[in-house]
Amino acid sequence: MLDNIKKNFTESIQTKIAAAEAIPESIEKASKMMIQALIMGNKILTCGNGGSAGDAQHFSSELLNRYERDRPPLPAIALTTDTSTLTSIANDFSYDDVFSKQVKALGQQGDILLAISTSGNSTNVINAMQAALARDMTIVALTGKDGGEMAGFIGENDVEIRVPSSRTARIQEVHLLAIHCLCESIDNALFPIAST
Numbered sequence: 001m002l003d004n005i006k007k008n009f010t011e012s013i014q015t016k017i018a019a020a021e022a023i024p025e026s027i028e029k030a031s032k033m034m035i036q037a038l039i040m041g042n043k044i045l046t047c048g049n050g051g052s053a054g055d056a057q058h059f060s061s062e063l064l065n066r067y068e069r070d071r072p073p074l075p076a077i078a079l080t081t082d083t084s085t086l087t088s089i090a091n092d093f094s095y096d097d098v099f100s101k102q103v104k105a106l107g108q109q110g111d112i113l114l115a116i117s118t119s120g121n122s123t124n125v126i127n128a129m130q131a132a133l134a135r136d137m138t139i140v141a142l143t144g145k146d147g148g149e150m151a152g153f154i155g156e157n158d159v160e161i162r163v164p165s166s167r168t169a170r171i172q173e174v175h176l177l178a179i180h181c182l183c184e185s186i187d188n189a190l191f192p193i194a195s196t
C-alpha cells in the first residue's frame with residue numbers, strides 16, 4: 001500500500017513536470033480570452049462530470065467569491081449544481097443534454113465555456129461545446145489523453161489545455177493547477193496590486 005501511495009506522488013510530480021513544458025502557452029491564451037471576456041461584461045460557464053464537476057464548481061466559486069485576495073465578484077456559472085434542472089433534463093430528455101440545454105438558455109455571444117473532461121469524450125460536455133459554438137461563445141477545454149472528440153471542436157478562437165497523461169486522476173490533479181493559474185492571471189490583470 002505504502003509503495004502505491006509513494007508511486008502516486010512520484011507520478012503526479014512527473015505529470016506536473018511534463019505539463020510545465022506542454023501547457024503554459026495554452027493556459028496563457030485561455031487567461032487572455034477570459035480576461036477579455038470579463039472586461040467586455042461577459043461571463044464564464046463551466047461543466048464536467050464527476051471530479052471534473054468539482055473542478056467546474058471550484059473555478060466558478062473562485063470567480064464568484066475570490067481566489068487568494070479580496071476583490072469584486074466576477075460572473076461565472078457552474079452548470080453542474082442545479083439538481084432539479086439536471087434531473088429533469090436527464091429524466092425527460094437525456095443525460096447527454098444536461099449541460100447543452102443550460103448553455104442554450106444562459107449562454108450569450110462572447111461568453112466562454114470552460115469544458116472539462118479528462119478523456120475529451122464525455123458526450124454531455126461535447127454537446128455543451130456545440131451549443132456554445134452555436135451561440136458565438138468561445139471554448140476553453142481542459143482535457144487529457146489524446147484530447148478525445150473534444151479536440152475536434154477546437155477552432156482558432158478556442159483553446160485546448162491538454163494534460164500529457166493517460167490517467168484520469170493525474171490529469172485532474174493538473175487541471176486543478178491550471179484552474180488556479182487561470183484565477184491568478186485574471187486577478188492580476190483585472191485587479192493589479194498597487195505598487196507602493
Ligand SMILES: O=C(CO)[C@@H](O)[C@H](O)[C@H](O)[C@H](O)COP(=O)(O)O
Pocket residue numbers: 049050051052116117118119120121122168169172
Ligand atoms: O474523479 C474521478 C476519477 O478521478 C471520476 O469521478 C471521473 O471524474 C468520472 O469517472 C468522470 O465521469 C470521467 O469523465 P471524463 O473526465 O472522461 O469526462
Ligand SMILES: [Zn+2]
Pocket residue numbers: 051169172
Ligand atoms: Zn477523482
